[in-house]
Amino acid sequence: FWTMKTPAIFTFSLTLSIALLSAVQVGEAYYIPKLYGGGATCQGQVLLVAGSEYGNICDDDWDITDADTICSALSAGSAVATTTQSRFGVNSIDYVMDDVSCSSSASSINSCSWDRTDNCGSSEIAGVICSSCLSGSNYQVRLVGGDTPCEGHVMVYYNGGWGYMYGPAMSSSVADAVCRSAGYSSASTYYTSKVSSSFGAGPTTYSGYQRFSVGSASCSSTASGLSECTLT
Known part of the structure; x- marks a missing residue:
């Protein structure tokens, strides 16, 4: 036993108020990444913010190269691990990206390819742990x-x-x-x-x-x- x-x-x-940052690239949404649920700015689930739009990344095809773009944008070093299956908590926030694919030279998540439509449930939120x-x-x-x-x-x-x-x-x-x-x-x-x-x-x-x-x-x-x- x-x-x-x-x-x-x-x-x-x-009582928590959340201020969302605004950044809009001419002609298309330009996403700013934030991490939440990890108790620190260097780990957690990825929330992408563009003006009034915000949402999660679905964990389909989520890998360490994709996660590196998030850590780099946050000046949090490199990605040492990815998380899937909403490991930092389940929520009902919509997804703004699915099937993300980044090259090793991608300067940000905005330089990657992804699908706008998704087939993901609330337990498929992508996350990352950064080296810092x-x-x-x-x-x-x-x-x-x-x-x-x-x-x-x-x-x-x-x-x-x-x-x-x-x-x-x-x-x-x-x-x-x-x-x-x-x-x-x-x-x-x-x-x-x-x-x-x-x-x-x-x-x-x-x-x-x-x-x-x-x-x-x-x-x-x-x-x-x-x-x-x-x-x-």
Whole structure:
């Protein structure tokens, strides 16, 4: 008999306004890429924005060469991994590209070929992990896969690498410390197992990340962040 460890999850309320950038190339849409759901600007699902139009990329034929154009545009290094199957969370945002194909010399996603029509469902969103995401500082936190930046699976940089916090390590005081490390005041809700499928599976299969970086945690109720906690 065995059980699989599950990442810790917590969420708390925040009203979020999203400002969409505008860039229009004469005669055609010129897409600006953004990454969301990864808890950092260097990983997540790809959202393409052109004026008032925005949407996801479908993961059909999505490969590392395609992903490189995204990382380059974001000054986030090169692509070290692609993600498919909405690993950073499922949503109902429409697709603006399918069957993307980029050459190694493509200067941006706009230099690639793609189909405007798609046959993709909500669980086929393409994503990327860029090389700049591999670095970090001890106790740094990312919230992965949530609908907003203030919720998701808890990833922690600890002992030289990124990985998830093991579910049973989570408690009320630990959740508060995680929130404060991420720049928020406190946690309104936390979970010790995966109870929200909308958070997605996250980049759990990427070999550059540890499966779990934190197996246990102990924080005082007044801890200003994870750096004031005991982690193992």
